[in-house]
């Protein structure tokens with residue numbers, strides 16, 4: 504920082520953020536300050552204002568700055584939960600953590616259910632980068648898999664503005680690509696063709712009835728041979744089973760579920 508010439512935009516931002524050393528650190532570096540498009544500066548400025556108005560605190564230790572700080576995320580020492588469900592349409596399931604045993608993760612899933620689309624990507628990306636190697640079974644790193652998110656009903660997705668399963672799918676795809684593994688990604692062939700009552704409000708057989716005929720495969724057939732089906736939480740598994748049944752009826756041979764948490 505010493506002796507460098509800063510641009511006018513930076514001066515404005517620095518004046519705006521003089522009260523916070525943390526925010527000053529996040530201001531662009533000199534090599535990036537030349538020719539920065541206005542839109543980029545504007546988005547940086549908006550994000551600074553968002554930081555000031557809605558500061559973020561770590562879900563575990565309460566320190567300001569991140570939803571789940573490095574120190575707390577590392578302390579969790581997640582090893583994942585992998586189970587085989589061979590008798591049903593979902594052949595196996597891997598979750599990054601157990602819903603009951605990882606309080607911070609469970610709180611964040613709830614927190615992110617309806618809000619903070621941009622922040623979700625940052626937090627779950629950190630989780631997958633840190634623990635993906637340990638948690639994801641070797642099986643998923645061999646051969647060609649297609650990553651498919653459990654879809655939301657289009658109207659519900661428009662209302663929420665995002666689908667957490669889609670965000671997680673894209674993070675997983677990036678993780679595999681970084682490892683040199685070329686999996687495919689398909690977020691448009693598996694559809695939810697009617698709005699269903701939220702599964703948490705139902706129990707047992709009602710969950711199955713609620714989802715009967717709710718999913719449909721609209722992609723080319725046969726559907727991909729090996730599918731990594733992605734959702735945020737695996738509770739009774741009814742949603743994943745319903746999706747997996749449709750996939751298998753359409754030609755898929757193996758369905759492996761990956762979720763953040765297993766209830």
Ligand SMILES: [Zn+2]
Nearest residue numbers: 561564572575
């Ligand atoms: Zn923390």
